[in-house]
Amino acid sequence: DAGVIQSPRHEVTEMGQEVTLRCKPISGHDYLFWYRQTMMRGLELLIYFNNNVPIDDSGMPEDRFSAKMPNASFSTLKIQPSEPRDSAVYFCASSLGTPQETQYFGPGTRLLVL
Amino acid sequence: RKEVEQDPGPFNVPEGATVAFNCTYSNSASQSFFWYRQDCRKEPKLLMSVYSSGNEDGRFTAQLNRASQYISLLIRDSKLSDSATYLCVVNHGGADGLTFGKGTHLIIQP
Numbered sequence: 045d046a047g048v049i050q051s052p053r054h055e056v057t058e059m060g061q062e063v064t065l066r067c068k069p070i071s072g073h074d075y076l077f078w079y080r081q082t083m084m085r086g087l088e089l090l091i092y093f094n095n096n097v098p099i100d101d102s103g104m105p106e107d108r109f110s111a112k113m114p115n116a117s118f119s120t121l122k123i124q125p126s127e128p129r130d131s132a133v134y135f136c137a138s139s140l141g142t143p144q145e146t147q148y149f150g151p152g153t154r155l156l157v158l
Numbered sequence: 159r160k161e162v163e164q165d166p167g168p169f170n171v172p173e174g175a176t177v178a179f180n181c182t183y184s185n186s187a188s189q190s191f192f193w194y195r196q197d198c199r200k201e202p203k204l205l206m207s208v209y210s211s212g213n214e215d216g217r218f219t220a221q222l223n224r225a226s227q228y229i230s231l232l233i234r235d236s237k238l239s240d241s242a243t244y245l246c247v248v249n250h251g252g253a254d255g256l257t258f259g260k261g262t263h264l265i266i267q268p
Binding site: 087092 | 189190192200201202203204245249251254255256257258259260261
């Protein structure tokens with residue numbers, strides 16, 4: 045079985061540009077999570093969806109960040125405009141039954157904003 | 159704020175030794191607990207759940223102390239391949255997802 049798929053794996057962009065990160069969760073999983081990981085702050089939950097509906101977006105840092113899940117097999121995280129402090133690894137994860145069950149992470153997108 | 163605190167390390171341990179590290183959590187209503195492992199430049203992966211009575215999985219033992227609000231991970235007969243960052247993870251319940259600690263970096267030396 046394919047695990048969680050993320051693209052791109054690496055992204056280098058300039059400040060002010062729009063960045064779109066993509067995620068395909070494991071088929072049949074009801075929950076999808078977006079995390080950001082930095083050395084300083086560790087792994088932070090940005091937002092999570094249940095059956096394509098956003099449940100908790102309290103971790104989204106500001107209005108420059110937005111996330112969508114148009115269907116059960118696809119989600120995007122968009123940053124517009126990007127800033128150097130957005131540089132981080134962005135992980136997508138999915139889980140089966142509840143937000144507290146085992147989460148399966150994708151390989152992450154390494155974002156560098158110059 | 160719901161905190162999960164870990165000693166970041168690094169813990170430098172000779173191969174074959176036993177190593178243990180703890181994690182403390184701030185929310186006494188927390189319901190379930192996990193240890194995840196993250197290799198360098200890789201994604202986190204579930205290592206083991208932590209049950210109230212304590213549990214073992216091969217060389218790994220996890221324990222929970224609700225009174226003192228900490229969980230621990232013990233690794234016996236450590237292997238070079240155990241070198242990784244170990245993330246303490248807590249479920250606070252309700253609609254919240256999981257809260258991850260920043261991790262403890264473990265280096266097993268030959």
